[in-house]
Amino acid sequence: MTVKPRLTAEDLLPEPFTRWFAAKGWAPRAHQLELLGQARAGRSMLLIAPTGAGKTLAGFLPSLTELAGRPKRRPGERHRGVHTLYISPLKALAVDIERNLGKPVEEIGLPISIETRTGDTPAHKRQRQKLAPPDILLTTPEQLALLIGSNGADRFFEDLRYIVLDELHSLVTSKRGHLLALGLARLRSFVPDLTAIGLSATVAEPDDLRRWLVPQGPLPSPLRGGSASALSEAKGERRGGGIVAPTIPTPTPALRADLPGRATRLARPADPLKGEGKAAIHPPMAGLITVAGGAKPDISILESRERVPWSGHSARYAIPEVYEAIRQHRMTLLFVNTRSQAEMLFQELWRANEDALPIALHHGSLEVGQRRRVEKAMADNALRAIVATSTLDLGIDWGDVDLVVHVGAPKGASRLAQRIGRANHRMDEPSKAILIPANRFEVLECRAALDANYLGAQDTPPLLSGTLDVLAQHVLGSACAAPFDANQLYAEIRTAAPYAELPRDTFDRVVDFVATGGYALKSYERYARIRQTKEGLWRVTHPRVAQQYRLNIGTIVEMPELNVRYVRQGRGMAGRGGPVLGKVEEYFAETLRPGDNFLFAGKILRFEGIRENECIVSNGTGADLIVPSYAGGKFPLSTYLAEQVRAMLADPKRWQNLPEQVAEWLAMQKLRSVLPKKGDMLVETFPKGNRHYMVCYPFEGRLAHQTLGMLLTRRLERANARPLGFVATDYSLAVWALDDMGALFKAKTPSLAELFDEDMLGDDLDAWLNDSWMLKRTFRNCAVIAGLIEKRYPGQEKTGRQVTVSADLIYDVLRSHEPDHILLQATRADAATGLLDVSRLGLLLSRVRGRIVHKVLDRISPLAVPVMLEIGKESVNGGANESLLMEAADLVEEAMGPQ
Structure with a gap:
């Protein structure tokens, strides 16, 4: 059933706005008006809309219309606080929004100040902003944490009315999202009637984001009394220096908006403060507006004249065709997954650049001035191509980009949708994109991603529970702002969705950690950062603690x-x-x-x-x-795409959509070995030289495969198979040994069912972790985030070696004397979800129980060639350090040549 919204543009928009729309030849869209009405009534909302649907304008309309009616500040009157906060996951996105938002503000003639505040903002400007805040502040989660951790934060934010969270799906799925959720909880303690507006284009589970946007449970009492008068003001009453919020009719329920301007009714949004609607029974959720429609993208996979490589990630084979595509378009945005790939692709394009086309490079390790110059050149349409990483894959609307080229597989359907939306960036025009698979397995993945995009499938990662190292950072920041009461702080933290289930005893252990460093470290005065006063409040032990906190804030721990x-x-x-x-x-x-x-x-x-x-x-x-390498640069293969690739392998009918050379490769695999059914896992064993190999094909991503390889080699050692090493890709895992593993499996010493039993995630995993460098590496990051180890000092910075040595020493002390330390707990949780991907490995082992297909071969199979070519590219231990790198031509000939 379709209905028209009861509120029209004339009801909601002041006359200067309707005049501006008319002058542009535009009309406000249904979802923009609906969001305006809901937000002005004080309801937090989530807007999900495709690229080019006007999300940004929709998110800011409540702020702009309210600020338009605000009287000017009188001479001598105090500076008003920030009216609207805009939070972006990217510095570049905040800069882009400042430019794009400033244009309508200027054209309408609004007396509104808009400024950015990021890590690139000069210190003097950030200091000035605290004294004379802009009306709209565009910033990042880290800068918000700095602001709320400063003395007088309650006064700075007492006039805050709206917080706009752009690309929300990208913000909430990491530790940055946990920090931001805690910051949002703090803002609500200052301003209980704060309205949150979430904007997103790609969401797999909207209800997760709807819960994230609103407090989960009753709001606690303010932590401080300084802003009590401001906090007690009701919606629509006097705010910030004589501002009266306009009275508007009650808005309609949330709508699903379709072009052009029609809408379909959805569930009534719950008012988190009143327990209305679903909130009375289910967890509180923001309202939801979902915009349907938009032009379907035009996506193709490059049909190269060259042979698609068996392995690798460079896609050098396609450079001439990529360059030709650049020549045929006005501006091309080329995405890669890692910074090293960006450097390599940029250099290859310049070698091919016979026409001296202006081609630029953009990634996070470049100096900020160079990045800004590239961004300005994009905005001025002075470039023909830009090679970029994820620094430009969110919401950016620079220049006249009419083609996106994705070099390498996207690793996720949602990520691909996000990136190709940068082309045309208009809802009624199709985005054009070309996918360039770097190897044969990536051809399958690109095909799966393309199909998923046309189906509208989403695979954004699930939300995780809040981490304890981030919580420790927030506890310290709370004390840096002003003394806090533990009961009130705990109640406040529980309103943040990632911490809604936080047990009180865990919270108390985190507070004790911040106060003493924990049992094993409490004798060292340097770890005593907060202490309790006679009144029972927690405060910092010394002003330098607050200074150190502000220098080291954040959750992004870069490698040294x-x-x-x-x-x-x-x-x-x-x-x-x-x-x-x-x-x-x-x-x-x-x-x-x-x-x-x-x-x-x-x-x-x-x-x-x-x-x-x-x-x-x-x-x-x-x-x-x-080419410089950057740790952690590769995205994990999404579960959805992995499942689709397995399905494609098992269905020869789908091979007709693949390049002939790839279809031929799969047909040869079916002839020489076997192609697993969708739910099966194929394990092949074969000899090569004086080694024996086992190759399995789980298709669960590199991280899960690496963990599986580490655990399998331990089990094979116990079975006296004398394993020498392993190598993992996103699609497969190869283990090599001195003994014939195929014969061992046939004799059931051990059987494959025993080898891949789920119990490897118990004692085997614990034993391996205790001997592994990985936990130390993870502990280092947790210790830096929690503030136990400080990287930056006034006027100096620790080297990476110094940080690592400090972390390793503390790790060894805690393992020996306090194995249940709160940071070791956080480290294990981090390793399980990050470096090891234990949960995904557990799902794999459960999925293949009873469905392992073993094929004994006398030589390498076609499907094994890609992973075998990876051997020798990575360092391995033991006998595998011998010359195991084989010539690609020999491997391919053996796998694909005559029987």
């Missing part, structure tokens, strides 16, 4: 990095004063020798050496180039 400092050729380490080109990770720089040439910032650089926290470079040459 060095500034890349350019000097003139021939000056070597003696050169000084050159420009900084960006940052490379410390461990990569330490692998270089003076004279090595590597790619960075689109240049060929010669490594001269390391001086303090700088990597000194000069102009290099094109010989033997090395």
